[in-house]
Amino acid sequence: MQQKNMHSILLSLWFILIEGVIQLQASHYHWVVTEAPYTRLCGTKSILTVNGQFPGPTIYTHKGETVVVEVVNRSKHNITLHWHGVKQPRNPWSDGPEYITQCPIKPGGRFTQTVILSLEEGTLWWHAHNEWTRATVYGAIIIYPKPGTFYPFQKPDLEVPLLLGEWWKRDIFEIYEEFRATGGSPNVSDAYTINGQPGDLYPCSKAETFKVRVQYGKTILLRIINAAVNQILFLAIKNHSITLVGTDGEYTKPFTSDYITIAPGETMDVLVHANQLPGRYYMAARAYSSGINVDFDNTTTTAVIEYEGVNLNASSTLSLPYLPAYNDTNASYSFTSSLRSLASKDHPVNVPLKVNHRIFSTVSVNALPCPANRTCEGINGTRFAASMNNISFVLPDIDILQAYYYHIKGVYGKKFPKFPPLPFNYTAEFQDLALEVSKHSTQVRIFKFNSTIEIVLQGTNLVAGLDHPMHIHGQSFYVVGYGYGNFDKNNDPKNYNLVDPPLQNTVIVPRNGWATIRFKAHNPGVWYVHCHLERHVTWGMMTTLIVKDGKDPESQMLPPPPDMPPC
Numbered sequence: 404m405q406q407k408n409m410h411s412i413l414l415s416l417w418f419i420l421i422e423g424v425i426q427l428q429a430s431h432y433h434w435v436v437t438e439a440p441y442t443r444l445c446g447t448k449s450i451l452t453v454n455g456q457f458p459g460p461t462i463y464t465h466k467g468e469t470v471v472v473e474v475v476n477r478s479k480h481n482i483t484l485h486w487h488g489v490k491q492p493r494n495p496w497s498d499g500p501e502y503i504t505q506c507p508i509k510p511g512g513r514f515t516q517t518v519i520l521s522l523e524e525g526t527l528w529w530h531a532h533n534e535w536t537r538a539t540v541y542g543a544i545i546i547y548p549k550p551g552t553f554y555p556f557q558k559p560d561l562e563v564p565l566l567l568g569e570w571w572k573r574d575i576f577e578i579y580e581e582f583r584a585t586g587g588s589p590n591v592s593d594a595y596t597i598n599g600q601p602g603d604l605y606p607c608s609k610a611e612t613f614k615v616r617v618q619y620g621k622t623i624l625l626r627i628i629n630a631a632v633n634q635i636l637f638l639a640i641k642n643h644s645i646t647l648v649g650t651d652g653e654y655t656k657p658f659t660s661d662y663i664t665i666a667p668g669e670t671m672d673v674l675v676h677a678n679q680l681p682g683r684y685y686m687a688a689r690a691y692s693s694g695i696n697v698d699f700d701n702t703t704t705t706a707v708i709e710y711e712g713v714n715l716n717a718s719s720t721l722s723l724p725y726l727p728a729y730n731d732t733n734a735s736y737s738f739t740s741s742l743r744s745l746a747s748k749d750h751p752v753n754v755p756l757k758v759n760h761r762i763f764s765t766v767s768v769n770a771l772p773c774p775a776n777r778t779c780e781g782i783n784g785t786r787f788a789a790s791m792n793n794i795s796f797v798l799p800d801i802d803i804l805q806a807y808y809y810h811i812k813g814v815y816g817k818k819f820p821k822f823p824p825l826p827f828n829y830t831a832e833f834q835d836l837a838l839e840v841s842k843h844s845t846q847v848r849i850f851k852f853n854s855t856i857e858i859v860l861q862g863t864n865l866v867a868g869l870d871h872p873m874h875i876h877g878q879s880f881y882v883v884g885y886g887y888g889n890f891d892k893n894n895d896p897k898n899y900n901l902v903d904p905p906l907q908n909t910v911i912v913p914r915n916g917w918a919t920i921r922f923k924a925h926n927p928g929v930w931y932v933h934c935h936l937e938r939h940v941t942w943g944m945m946t947t948l949i950v951k952d953g954k955d956p957e958s959q960m961l962p963p964p965p966d967m968p969p970c
């Protein structure tokens with residue numbers, strides 16, 4: 404259905420010059436950020452959109468191409484756009500996170516962003532990257548193999564992007580402002596959505612439920628993106644198994660399962676064979692929420708797979724597929740830890756075997772004592788925070804990239820710790836309440852070009868143990884190990900997978916467990932590291948990596964574009 408757009412884009416191929424290097428440019432997009440009214444769940448509200456579309460426009464491209472997007476802000480809000488999972492070699496300038504690589508595009512402002520694809524192939528996505536604007540400002544990036552090369556799996560008959568989202572009846576800015584003011588948890592959403600639609604199980608939504616029409620015997624490639632604000636999701640399809648063939652813009656060994664676990668920030672390419680009795684079948688998604696006493700939206704969103712030629716008048720009641728229980732950590736873990744790189748001749752694995760720098764970082768939810776004069780609706784009358792290595796990251800007033808490039812002092816410190824300041828039994832059931840208090844600061848970690856880095860992300864049981872989908876900009880990383888409990892530096896590395904670990908940009912750190920990632924820092928720039936649950940970002944669960952320039956010009960950052968938005 405969206406494929407017809409491909410032809411017009413293919414006809415408009417042209418070349419652009421970046422630093423004297425001619426790059427094939429697939430496409431040039433003009434995007435206008437505007438408010439537009441949308442009706443869902445029996446009510447209408449004005450939401451922030453790109454070109455009035457929700458979900459936003461899809462970018463179609465091929466491996467290795469460069470896309471130019473001219474963004475004009477005709478809304479009353481600040482905005483920035485990020486190309487999630489696009490590594491942007493040498494080009495942090497167009498990466499998007501506010502106050503990390505740019506100042507926001509103000510109302511009336513504009514910014515032409517250059518999106519440089521390199522090794523990515525499959526499905527990625529783009530989304531707004533300031534405050535909670537990404538709740539409605541997101542869309543798919545579809546990266547086809549280079550012309551003349553093919554998918555490493557059977558060619559699908561049909562390709563369908565499936566964007567999972569979250570919908571609040573209230574204005575998202577009100578939800579955001581309210582929880583920042585109260586210090587408590589944000590109100591949970593009123594619905595999950597598939598391609599912007601809540602589906603049959605919500606009031607006033609049935610007529611618009613998203614449908615995929617398919618002929619019996621055909622194969623569908625679903626390009627699934629979790630664009631939800633705060634929730635990891637389980638998804639399954641009634642009577643159909645799901646074969647995962649790619650994740651985060653990289654191919655995987657085919658893996659067949661009855662359900663998937665997909666965290667905000669993750670993308671999954673899956674094949675579904677229409678090989679069941681011709682009929683109508685629900686796809687359904689609902690929360691995976693592991694934190695005890697953590698409030699979540701427990702509703703279920705649905706879409707329909709409809710075989711062609713089925714008599715829709717014949718009364719057939721649709722039934723829901725089996726989905727793991729909302730707190731089934733083992734179901735989530737077992738799916739996530741089964742992912743493997745394809746590791747073929749055309750898609751080789753290149754895991755760093757020697758590590759130059761090791762970082763061990765806790766990822767924690769925190770609770771701060773109530774300051775005089777503030778509302779404190781966090782647990783036991785506190786204000787919630789979140790941290791990495793006990794630092795709740797504070798966004799500066801001008802972006803770190805600008806401060807780094809122009810040597811502006813006083814914007815950030817260089818002391819993000821390589822180890823928790825105070826080691827403790829991270830996953831113990833009972834925790835010393837004094838450990839719940841984090842420090843607030845803007846600390847980055849700086850690496851030489853080409854360093855190999857290993858990061859162990861350790862979940863803690865402070866305040867509430869729960870899963871954290873941690874995302875890094877500017878590079879993909881190999882997930883070489885996972886485990887429950889405290890990371891054991893003597894024994895756990897023995898079980899690392901250095902043969903075919905998955906290459907991802909977002910990793911789910913399991914509840915009261917850990918995950919180890921490895922990558923080579925050969926992309927000079929300023930790169931954000933953060934949890935992809937938006938409430939945790941607001942509370943400070945992030946840091947920033949700076950990768951210095953290498954010696955030769957090809958390993959140095961490109962110069963800033965002339966139209967960087969000013970602060």
Ligand SMILES: *[C@@H]1O[C@H](CO)[C@@H](O)[C@H](O)[C@H]1NC(C)=O
Nearest residue numbers: 573574577578579581589590
């Ligand atoms: C959040 O939920 C509370 C309790 O249901 C309600 O009183 C409040 O108005 C809600 N706030 C927003 C912004 O929706």
Ligand SMILES: *[C@@H]1O[C@H](CO)[C@@H](O)[C@H](O)[C@H]1NC(C)=O
Nearest residue numbers: 641642643679680681682725
């Ligand atoms: C779908 O699966 C259920 C078991 O979950 C089975 O009872 C039913 O016969 C299947 N329906 C079709 C149409 O294949």
Ligand SMILES: *[C@@H]1O[C@H](CO)[C@@H](O)[C@H](O)[C@H]1NC(C)=O
Nearest residue numbers: 689698699700701702703729
């Ligand atoms: C969802 O949570 C509400 C409130 O806790 C509860 O009343 C309801 O039964 C739950 N629904 C489902 C489908 O679990």
Ligand SMILES: *[C@@H]1O[C@H](CO)[C@@H](O)[C@H](O)[C@H]1NC(C)=O
Nearest residue numbers: 711712713714715716717718
């Ligand atoms: C379904 O019902 C509608 C109205 O009742 C009728 O017009 C239509 O022909 C029926 N379609 C089939 C395939 O039976």
Ligand SMILES: *[C@@H]1O[C@H](CO)[C@@H](O)[C@H](O)[C@H]1NC(C)=O
Nearest residue numbers: 693695728729730731732733
């Ligand atoms: C999940 O929650 C149910 C109650 O809702 C509880 O009985 C069960 O023990 C929990 N399971 C796990 C694995 O925590």
Ligand SMILES: *[C@@H]1O[C@H](CO)[C@@H](O)[C@H](O)[C@H]1NC(C)=O
Nearest residue numbers: 730731732733734736737887
């Ligand atoms: C989950 O898996 C762990 C480790 O394999 C096991 O110890 C635990 O009993 C499992 N929990 C449940 C609820 O099945």
Ligand SMILES: *[C@@H]1O[C@H](CO)[C@@H](O)[C@H](O)[C@H]1NC(C)=O
Nearest residue numbers: 584773774775776777778779
């Ligand atoms: C409390 O807040 C009010 C209004 O912001 C301010 O005028 C007052 O000085 C504050 N009091 C204290 C003790 O901080």
Ligand SMILES: *[C@@H]1O[C@H](CO)[C@@H](O)[C@H](O)[C@H]1NC(C)=O
Nearest residue numbers: 828829830831832833888889
């Ligand atoms: C850490 O806490 C876990 C869970 O409560 C417990 O089983 C373990 O013995 C503790 N480890 C240490 C070293 O105290």
Ligand SMILES: *[C@@H]1O[C@H](CO)[C@@H](O)[C@H](O)[C@H]1NC(C)=O
Nearest residue numbers: 770782783836839865866867
């Ligand atoms: C809240 O206070 C109670 C009573 O002091 C304590 O047992 C509990 O651990 C506290 N919870 C958190 C998350 O601080």
Ligand SMILES: *[C@@H]1O[C@H](CO)[C@@H](O)[C@H](O)[C@H]1NC(C)=O
Nearest residue numbers: 852853923925953954955958
């Ligand atoms: C970086 O490492 C690659 C091998 O992975 C090597 O080819 C290249 O010369 C190195 N560059 C620098 C500047 O060290």
Ligand SMILES: *[C@@H]1O[C@H](CO)[C@@H](O)[C@H](O)[C@H]1NC(C)=O
Nearest residue numbers: 480481506507509800969970
């Ligand atoms: C929009 O961005 C500008 C520039 O950084 C900033 O000064 C202003 O406070 C922002 N506005 C809002 C509403 O956040």
Ligand SMILES: CC(=O)N[C@H]1CO[C@H](CO)[C@@H](O)[C@@H]1O
Nearest residue numbers: 476477478479480510511512
């Ligand atoms: C130049 C421009 O597009 N300005 C618009 C920015 O957004 C505000 C609020 O919607 C409009 O009033 C301006 O016209």
Ligand SMILES: [Cu+2]
Nearest residue numbers: 871934936939
């Ligand atoms: Cu988190």
